[in-house]
Amino acid sequence: MAESGQRRAAVDSVLRARDIDRAQASTVLDAAYAEGQLGAQEYHDRVASASTARTVGNLARLTVDLQSPAVFSENPPSRRPRRRARAEYPAHTRARSSDRTATIEALDTARADGQLDADEHAALAELATEARTLGDLSTLVAELHQRPDAPTKPRVRRDPRRLVVIALASVAAVAAFVVTVRDRAEPPPVTHYNSAAPLVLATPSPTTIAGFLHIRDGLDAKFGNAVVDAITCHPEYARLTREATGQGSFSADYTYYGGFQRSTGAMPVRARATVSIDLATVNTDALAATLADAATTLSVPDGKVQHFSIAADTTTKRPVITIHVGNEHSQSGFLTTTLSGELIRAHPYEEK
Known part of the structure; x- marks a missing residue:
């Protein structure tokens, strides 16, 4: 039990805080201030720290000494243990476009719920676009609450007839490619378009x-x-x-x-x-x-x-x-x- 608690504390110390986590911490601080546990200045300082907290561990330290309704500590954000699939690809396996897309979607979710700021999101999304391996992608989302499932190897049943079909399909594809190349006498004409500046509709800041x-x-x-x-x-x-x-x-x-x-x-x-x-x-x-x-x-x-x-x-x-x-x-x-x-x-x- 003690080791389990230590593992959870270690995870929470680096797990990115979401806006909902910051809001929960602020709710605890509000209750503590109303009950007289905190003075005005200390309450203000803690609320300010909660609004800029980067990790769940940072938030926990702001409320650990309080007697307050268990709004925050009763249901702390935690990572569900993930079972490693038996046929999961090794980290050095090349990533597909769909793997990069899934990672970027996870980063978008993290940006939306406050785990990442705009600069972090932009930097990580750019790295995801250029990532070559599954390990590279996994590293980018290791600290996030929601992470895409790792791709797994399909179970392939050995069937001699299937191998014959694949071989015939490969031969046909090569033949079609050769015919296409021979028939292409001239490259297609290049059409040039005058690019227009995109229309951007500004949205006023919510704090105005x-x-x-x-x-x-x-x-x-x-x-x-x-x-x-x-x-x-x-x-x-x-x-x-x-x-x-x-x-x-x-x-x-x-x-x-x-x-x-x-x-x-x-x-x-x-x-x-x-x-x-x-x-x-x-x-x-x-x-x-x-x-x-x-x-x-x-x-x-x-x-x-x-x-x-x-x-x-x-x-x-x-x-x-x-x-x-x-x-x-x-x-x-x-x-x-x-x-x-x-x-x-x-x-x-x-x-x-």
Whole structure:
């Protein structure tokens, strides 16, 4: 048992953290702050660390000393043990195009759920495109939660008739190739096209009021309403949870990158106490002003909005907006308002 725990800890120490893992850690920290386990500054520091944590191990260290609901520790992200197939190809086996595609799809999933940032994703995807062996591809996804299954050797039954068919097919293919080459007197004419610049439709950043309105309108268009359980807006993307369409007892997670896509196929049971929040009730004029003045309000030099969330307060269960501001020197602060824009609390940056 001890060795099993040590192995899991070793895996978690390098396993990439997803946005959902960071959100779970932040939920634990919220509960601990509400219960008085953490002071305001310590709570703020830990939340800031959770928002930038790279591994599951980093997140675990932020909550290991807390007495709080087992939101994070009860169901920690873990890797299911993978059974090595008997006929699995060795690592030096050449990779096929389909193997590279499967690896890139896994990297895309990791980018969407926050395991990789944009630069890491681009670099790893480029390496996957140029990978020559299955071992090269396996190394690129070794630290990810979802990894493509390794290709396995098919079981081939020896059949003399099948060998004859293959031989005849090979002869026919060679003959067709020779005839084709002989008949090709001239190369086909080359047509030149004038390349046009691609049309790029810019999507506003979700941490701006324009981006928030874009997401809210998109929700209404896709689902018929803009009701969510919680939403967190980052500069490049947003994550949200809402009632699963047509299945009120379950919830579904979505990632927004200019459009909505399911983060996972899982649909956890939706707690009865879950508070639904209609984003149409947000005072967007007040939110725009708060976002614009947040860095000044929180005394963060050259600060920018790192992310803001709309969710039910862990204590009052009332919907609130929490805005986090930071700069490149790790100076940060946060504030909380009602949906109508009234300030509830603010924790500005203070020089230590």
